Amino acid sequence: MSDSDTRLRTKARRKTQRPKLHKVILVNDDFTPREFVVAVLKAVFRVNEDQSYRIMMTAHRRGVCVVAVYTKDVAETKASEGTEAGKAAGYPLMFTTEPEE
Ligand code: TYC
DSSP: OOTTOOHHHHHHSOSSOOOOEEEEEEEOOSSSOHHHHHHHHHHHHOOOHHHHHHHHHHHHHHSEEEEEEEEHHHHHHHHHHHHHHHHHTTOOOEEEEEEOO
16 A cells, blocks of 8 residues: 555544443353352342343343353453352352454
8 A cells, every 4th residue: 555545554444443242141060059149140240130130030030141241351250250259258150262253
């Protein structure tokens, strides 16, 4: 590309850069009590009792459930907070993250 020909490069750039979003995923296990999972979801992800119960039951029935999407840093921090809350109470509760398509 010559100095005067910036057409391709200019065209490819968005007016506003959007950060890639990452999913926080709740993983089911056989040991963590349901009420504990609900309490962690409410505390870490700021969802209400009803939403929290639905998310927990979806993971319980299907194996996993997407809790929310955030920027990479926030998703990783919240996943760690949730996993650490389980660990501190002696449960194998696990949250993972993955980039959105
Ligand atoms: N399966 C657990 C039980 O029956 C409850 C549970 C639900 C645990 C969702 C983890 O991500 C989870 N006590």
